[in-house]
Amino acid sequence: MNELKVIGRERIGHIEFTGIEGGFGKDKKAMLVKDIAMIHGKTVKTINQAINMNRKRFKDGIDIIDLKQVNQIDLFTEMGFTAAEWGNANNVYMLSERGYAKLLKILDDNKAWDLYDELVDNYFNMRAAVKQNDLSLVASKRLEIMEVNAKTRKANLLYKLAMATKSESSSQTMLALAARELTGEMTIPVLKQKEYSAGEAAKKLGISSGQKVGKIANKLGIKAEQPGQNEYGRWTNSKSRYSDKEVPQWVYFDKGVQAIKAELKEAS
Known part of the structure; x- marks a missing residue:
């Protein structure tokens, strides 16, 4: 195990706790x-019970x-434990970022995940920037992480909406939008x-001609909204006959x- 180091009291918004480095790896x-x-x-x-039940x-x-x-164990006072608390405890667990994420899967509540996002944004992922004492790097890193987390949450919401809707075309559209949030590309499930x-x-x-087919399809209203699909067909991208554009x-x-x-048949 890497050497433990108490780095002092950390404050993230209204949250205050003991900052610790080491144990799971350098810094x-x-x-x-x-x-x-x-x-x-x-x-x-x-x-502790939740952890021990899933140890x-x-x-x-x-x-x-x-x-x-x-x-x-000489650090227990720096970690905020009294001698009695330390002596009477059967376990004194410390979790890594990965361990914390596993715990939240067990706790499984929205508030827990919101707090986790805040801690990941502003604590677990601030190692290099804070160590270099580069405030611009800290701000840039925090913004980058927050943007990624925001996109992930938005994609997750779109996925849930897609699964809940009864409209197949709307479902496919939302899945495509979710894919764009994660990959930057509008990917249509086929x-x-x-x-x-x-x-x-x-x-x-x-x-x-195909043009006549298109006119009949438009008349019947069987085409889904772009970029979705339905029981009659789907939208795709193809190269234009007149340019290199899709x-x-x-x-x-x-x-x-x-x-x-x-x-x-009906028209004939």
Whole structure:
């Protein structure tokens, strides 16, 4: 185990706790369960019970360290323990960032995750910047992490909405937006079924041109809103015939082709 070092009282917003480095690696920050319990409004006993009931999920030296098993006990007063508290405790757990994340999966409440985001943004990921005493780097790093976390939360919300909606086209649109938040690209989930371009649909139906297929599709209103898809087909990007640019193109599923066929039959 790397040498432990108490770096003093840390303050993140209204949260104040004991800052600790080492144990899990050089300059890696850690948190005492005592402080985690205080931050989340729970007792140390409750947090310890949650850990002990899932102890096999926490890897020693990676996720968790029981300080009662460590010889370097001269730091207990610096960590905020009285001699009685230290002596009477069966376990004095310390968690890494990874261990803290595992604990939150067990606690599983929204407030816990909001607090975790704040601590990751402003404590666990501030190691290098603070060590270099570079305030501009601290601000830049904090902004970068906050932006990533915000995008992840937004993508997660879009995914939940996509799963909840009964509209397939709306669902696919929200999934595409979620993908854009995470990757920067609008990725459309593709249903695994045969697809036809307007020209291919025209040939299959014996129609003179794909343009006529498109006009009938527009009349029937079977095209989903861009960039989504529905039971009749989906939007995709294809290279323009007249330039190097990609343009949106509606491709038809079998049900879309059948809808065009039914309209032609009714009109004849």
